[in-house]
Amino acid sequence: MKKLLTLALALVLCLTALLAVAEEPLNLTMYFPVNVGGSAAQLIDSMTNEFNTQNPDINVQAVYTGNYDDTVTAIQTAIQGGNPPDLFVSLATQRFTMADTKMAMPLDELIAADPEGQAFVDDFIDGFMLDSYVEGAIYSIPFQRSTMVMFYNKDAFAEVGLDPEAPPTNWTELVDYAKKLTNENRYGVAIALNSGSAQWAFTGFSLQNCTNGVGLMSADGKEVYFNTPENVEALQLWLDLQNEHKVMAPGIVQWTDMPTQFLAGEVAMIYHTTGNLTNIKNNADFDFGVAFLPAGKQWGAPTGGGNFYITNGISEERQQAAWKYIKFMCSTENAAQWSIDTGYVATRNSCYETEVLKEYYASFPQALVAYDQLQYAQPELTTYNAAEMWRILNDNIQAAVIGEMTAEEALQTAQEQGDDLLFDYQ
Amino acid sequence: MARITTAAQRRRKEIATAYMLLAPALLVMLVFTVYPVLRSVFLSMTKYRMGMEAPEWIWFSNFQRLAGNSTFWKVMRNTVAFALMTVIPSMVLGLGLAMLVNREGRHIGFIRTAYFYPSVMPMIAIASIWMFIYMAGNGLFDQMLIKLGGQSMNVLSDKDKVLPAMAVMYVWREAGYLMVFFLSGLQSINGDVLEAASIDGATGWKTFRHITLPLLAPTTLFVSTVAFTNCFKLADHVIIMTEGAPNNASTLLLYYIYQQGFTNMNYGVSSALTVIMLAMLLVVSLPRFFSEDRKIHYA
Numbered sequence: 001m002k003k004l005l006t007l008a009l010a011l012v013l014c015l016t017a018l019l020a021v022a023e024e025p026l027n028l029t030m031y032f033p034v035n036v037g038g039s040a041a042q043l044i045d046s047m048t049n050e051f052n053t054q055n056p057d058i059n060v061q062a063v064y065t066g067n068y069d070d071t072v073t074a075i076q077t078a079i080q081g082g083n084p085p086d087l088f089v090s091l092a093t094q095r096f097t098m099a100d101t102k103m104a105m106p107l108d109e110l111i112a113a114d115p116e117g118q119a120f121v122d123d124f125i126d127g128f129m130l131d132s133y134v135e136g137a138i139y140s141i142p143f144q145r146s147t148m149v150m151f152y153n154k155d156a157f158a159e160v161g162l163d164p165e166a167p168p169t170n171w172t173e174l175v176d177y178a179k180k181l182t183n184e185n186r187y188g189v190a191i192a193l194n195s196g197s198a199q200w201a202f203t204g205f206s207l208q209n210c211t212n213g214v215g216l217m218s219a220d221g222k223e224v225y226f227n228t229p230e231n232v233e234a235l236q237l238w239l240d241l242q243n244e245h246k247v248m249a250p251g252i253v254q255w256t257d258m259p260t261q262f263l264a265g266e267v268a269m270i271y272h273t274t275g276n277l278t279n280i281k282n283n284a285d286f287d288f289g290v291a292f293l294p295a296g297k298q299w300g301a302p303t304g305g306g307n308f309y310i311t312n313g314i315s316e317e318r319q320q321a322a323w324k325y326i327k328f329m330c331s332t333e334n335a336a337q338w339s340i341d342t343g344y345v346a347t348r349n350s351c352y353e354t355e356v357l358k359e360y361y362a363s364f365p366q367a368l369v370a371y372d373q374l375q376y377a378q379p380e381l382t383t384y385n386a387a388e389m390w391r392i393l394n395d396n397i398q399a400a401v402i403g404e405m406t407a408e409e410a411l412q413t414a415q416e417q418g419d420d421l422l423f424d425y426q
Numbered sequence: 427m428a429r430i431t432t433a434a435q436r437r438r439k440e441i442a443t444a445y446m447l448l449a450p451a452l453l454v455m456l457v458f459t460v461y462p463v464l465r466s467v468f469l470s471m472t473k474y475r476m477g478m479e480a481p482e483w484i485w486f487s488n489f490q491r492l493a494g495n496s497t498f499w500k501v502m503r504n505t506v507a508f509a510l511m512t513v514i515p516s517m518v519l520g521l522g523l524a525m526l527v528n529r530e531g532r533h534i535g536f537i538r539t540a541y542f543y544p545s546v547m548p549m550i551a552i553a554s555i556w557m558f559i560y561m562a563g564n565g566l567f568d569q570m571l572i573k574l575g576g577q578s579m580n581v582l583s584d585k586d587k588v589l590p591a592m593a594v595m596y597v598w599r600e601a602g603y604l605m606v607f608f609l610s611g612l613q614s615i616n617g618d619v620l621e622a623a624s625i626d627g628a629t630g631w632k633t634f635r636h637i638t639l640p641l642l643a644p645t646t647l648f649v650s651t652v653a654f655t656n657c658f659k660l661a662d663h664v665i666i667m668t669e670g671a672p673n674n675a676s677t678l679l680l681y682y683i684y685q686q687g688f689t690n691m692n693y694g695v696s697s698a699l700t701v702i703m704l705a706m707l708l709v710v711s712l713p714r715f716f717s718e719d720r721k722i723h724y725a
Binding site: 079100103194391 | 497674
């Protein structure tokens with residue numbers, strides 16, 4: 001009898017163990033960066049928790065890994081160590097590098113296998129979906145996307161006799177207004193020139209000036225066109241703002257310092273990300289406006305921000321789970337709410353049909369400017385070996401800014417170094 | 427005969443014990459120092475980037491390419507310049523501080539701690555604080571200049587001022603650390619010698635010049651090695667403060683290695699740079715290695 005009881009007990013234990021194994025959810029890890037201030041990290045955590053509750057068979061752990069650069073380093077290290085995350089958020093512009101280094105996988109098969117897949121992908125705004133492709137394959141899904149806009153101080157405009165409702169619409173007006181706005185305690189305009197930021201703003205100026213649509217690079221990421229006369233002209237404008245007109249602070253202004261300076265009234269117009277909208281809205285003690293980037297020969301603005309990638313080489317089961325998670329995070333409702341909470345631009349056309357977003361824009365029309373500008377926006381500079389290419393352009397722009405080279409010499413040097421870097425891919 | 431065997435046996439046993447006691451440290455050294463060094467030397471002669479199946483042997487091509495790269499030479503010049511700007515000043519200051527606090531007193535412990543304090547802080551924290559000091563226009567430094575009737579300098583974006591500005595910060599941090607070594611050196615000097623000197627009529631400067639300084643020689647040599655190797659091993663403050671700007675005017679070797687390896691994912695080139703750095707560290711360590719117990723007079 002006792003023996004039988006023990007046996008039964010053992011059997012029950014075994015079964016429980018088996019059941020426990022079967023019920024153990026699939027654990028996924030996701031690395032994500034945060035590049036704007038505020039509570040973005042907490043938002044991602046709470047969205048992830050909601051996903052885990054809805055999907056008891058999957059447990060995604062979201063790991064905050066610093067800024068975009070730190071995150072790439074973390075992924076790289078994890079892959080080298082044989083313990084990669086299953087999915088991650090990285091710059092859209094890292095896609096060539098992600099494909100080339102085999103860190104990320106193409107998503108086309110997952111999209112094709114999913115009955116809703118094609119409709120899901122088609123719903124994203126073209127301007128954002130543009131920089132998901134490598135050699136015709138989709139490598140990433142737009143998530144925290146931004147574009148550059150101009151924030152301007154309406155009170156300062158009124159003070160110097162400019163119409164607060166008429167921000168500059170072209171480069172001539174930009175210079176003109178900036179001159180009027182500059183005084184002892186205030187610069188007219190600010191553009192961040194530190195490494196990692198200058199190339200983003202410069203993409204915008206290049207797009208505004210290149211009527212032939214050439215810009216800074218080829219769509220396949222294998223060629224750069226830094227030394228065109230249009231780009232030299234664009235860089236010359238920056239140098240003139242600093243040295244000739246003296247309406248922009250000399251030297252290198254940091255990206256992260258600019259909102260503070262704007263809020264303190266030390267600069268009247270800044271080129272910055274829409275991701276900063278909430279911050280400026282909450283902290284400005286003056287009336288501020290949001291405007292399109294002033295046009296050169298045409299309107300133009302760079303898009304930026306991060307996309308979801310799935311790590312190369314994980315099991316099919318994990319790929320499916322990761323795909324499910326991405327679809328959840330980028331669902332119409334979540335993408336719309338994410339946009340409201342952060343200031344990032346909602347990534348899908350259907351978001352703009354939702355009540356929450358309509359109400360938000362009605363109450364805060366400045367937020368709509370970024371969306372309206374998207375029709376003129378194009379991806380920022382990216383190529384194979386993107387990080388190195390950014391460095392090349394940034395270093396040479398800085399050389400021109402500190403007077404080591406002329407605009408033409410700087411972009412010529414950048415061109416030569418860029419050609420050399422892409423030699424293997426041509 | 428039997429006694430000799432026993433002695434030899436005992437000696438063998440002693441050697442075995444010694445090795446056994448050394449084994450843990452040796453093992454750690456092998457895994458964390460010797461192996462990485464050998465691996466770096468190997469990788470420095472290969473083409474190896476993220477995504478490649480295996481390193482590709484290319485002999486000295488990485489070094490050749492670096493030799494023809496103007497950025498690399500700029501980085502080397504910066505690294506040497508930064509060493510020259512920081513090592514001597516921080517040693518002089520460290521010695522000065524040590525002399526100041528080498529006495530008895532009620533609050534001396536507090537003062538010593540205060541001087542030493544900056545070296546306890548992580549470089550990242552220090553860099554963040556000093557970034558505010560050097561911030562363009564609004565920073566403490568620029569504000570001071572403006573209050574004194576000058577112009578704001580924005581040192582961090584000036585190619586000639588950015589390295590000296592960083593050097594000042596580093597000397598401030600390092601002096602307190604070097605002070606500790608000098609202090610222990612000073613305290614190991616026999617008081618009788620100093621007393622004899624004062625009986626012979628030596629004044630403060632003379633005592634310092636002819637007694638203290640020579641007796642401190644071994645400490646000084648040790649400190650200079652530490653100071654040199656420390657200042658070659660710096661990268662964190664560059665990441666925080668400038669990311670090498672403007673146009674690599676503040677890029678130091680270790681930051682360049684980090685950039686090549688972790689941002690550009692180019693392991694071949696970053697290993698080649700690591701080997702160059704190892705060679706530099708070896709060179710600055712040589713004087714201490716050879717002069718140990720010879721020319722230097724130990725007190």
